[in-house]
Amino acid sequence: MTEKIAVLGAGSWGSTLASVLIENGHDVTLYTNVEKQAAELNEKHTNEQYMPGFKYSEKLRATTDLAEAVADADEVLFVVPTSVTRVVAKQLKEVLAKLNRRPLVIHASKGLEIGTHKRISQILQEELTDRYCSGIVVLSGPSHAEEVARHDITLITAASADIKAAEKVQDMFTNDYLRIYTNDDIVGVETGAAFKNVIAIGAGILHGLGYGDDAKAALMTRGLAEVARLGMAFGASPLTFMGLSGVGDLIVTCTSVHSRNWRCGEQLGQGKPLDQVIEDMGMVIEGINTAKAAYDLSRDEHIEMPITKAIYNVLYNNADIKEEIGGLMTRDSKSEVIGKRK
Template sequence: MTEKIAVLGAGSWGSILANLLDENGNDVRLWSNSEAQAAELNDHHTNQHYVPDFHYSESLTAYTDLAAALDGVAAVLFVVPTKAIRSVAQQVAAVLQQTHQKPIIIHASKGLELETHKRLSQVLAEEIPADLRQAIVVLSGPSHAEEVAKRDITLITAASEDTKAATFVQQLFMNDYFRIYTNNDVIGVELGAALKNIIALGAGALHGLGYGDDAKAALMTRGLAEISRLGVALGAQPLTFIGLSGVGDLIVTATSVHSRNWRAGNELGSGQDLKTVIETMGMVIEGIPSTKAAYELAQQQSIEMPITEAIYDVLYNNADIKQVIPQLMRREGKPELQ
């Protein structure tokens, strides 16, 4: 299957997904808002700031002109930071309105819109009207750009209320090292993707503080319980959270040095202040705004999320990270399955 596809966002994940689609035989247009980055990709086939020492396919073309990137495409893949999804979607809608195209919209970003707490497919549906698009598909699961770049085995999920569209995306991406499963639980897949970043911050912090595997396992297990409670309250299917976009994504994000959320938490646990961590990371740390959105959602829904609350206090109330852990441990005893 050969398709014309626009990939919006040339960071680590966006550029590697674009390269994978190109290697699968598609006509891929990788859009960046940086002239220098697009020039580097086109002239040198590298993207050193995001994926050092990786050589991209020479047939992959980078664009800074959004209209040119979108021209005649069958699908548009959003891989921009959560905070940019709405504004980029507005620009895409303006182009589609002029060209009368109706592509499938895919997104592989992981977060919740901070002000509205909306999932990203909801934001896309608001900004790109139904007459300008086909279905919306969410691409999510346990995946690091660095490992996909090395053609390590990776399995993720394509979720959509439109089974045909999910299958289209499945076929678009699948190859010998990248396997896609379909799912119709868009709510669960998106919430799993966003909320696991919070737990990854906590897992990194535990490592930075010197805690071991027992503590990490406890955090991830009880963190998944929190994710499931909030997700089910918002309409997700419980089984989604023991799938690729739930426990799978949580494992890879909360245990790997490739995870910027884990690295940010590790630096916080090692004594760095939050401002310095954000400034030195060089890439978006989605878990920080997601913590605020999840905390506020939990308050609205009256859902108990003690780990999320503790991380929120560290990030937004300057709580001492060394004090919140014993506070969590000394909470009143409860049955595990509540």
């Protein structure tokens, strides 16, 4: 069944997901607030800033008019930076009120709101409410736009409190190279998606310093334990962190040059100042803001997250990286099993 879908956000992941939906036979309009980008997509069918060398289908329509994008849309897919999610949601609510529309809302972003530390689904629910939203589905997992665009095999998760809504999104996106699994643990999926970016910065730092595979494996394993502890404190299932949006997303983000968070960490490990890293990247590095959110939450909820604290200190307190690593390695000895001491 053909669905009419508005994709909000024309970065690498948003434009790639729009391309997938078109390949799957759906009617897609891509929204961007950049006139030059919309013109390039419509006229040249390219998006060189975010997806250099990739050619989009001529069926993909881009617009800077939000009302045009969501008119008659059955689903609205958010793929915008976390920092502007609430702003775009407010704009969408005004448009939907005029159009008298109540679409299914999907989001494929990863992060927490600065200040409130709220998950993206919470922001969308607060702004759109049930009046302008028939349901919320989170699309997340180990995926790079560059690899999905070239049809590499990719498996991700559609999570929702309404499993029927998750199954609908599963049907919309599934094809011979992209397989979607469903999950009803929206808290766990969003937590894993957000906080793995912090651990990825740490993995990049280790690589930049010249550490080998043993150190990276240790960081990823113990980092996942921290993410799971935090997620479970807010009601997530521990099993979710063993799945695609947990360990799966952590692996791909901590080991790939496609990851902006990993590249950020690598450059920090090589000695480049954070301000310069951010400027040179030219795209949002979600793990930087998420590191502060993770640190604040761990402190407020009294959750032990030493790796997260060390990364926070490097990013926000200009701490010496090697001293922070030394501090982690000389902590009191303990059992690997939560709750047991040496």
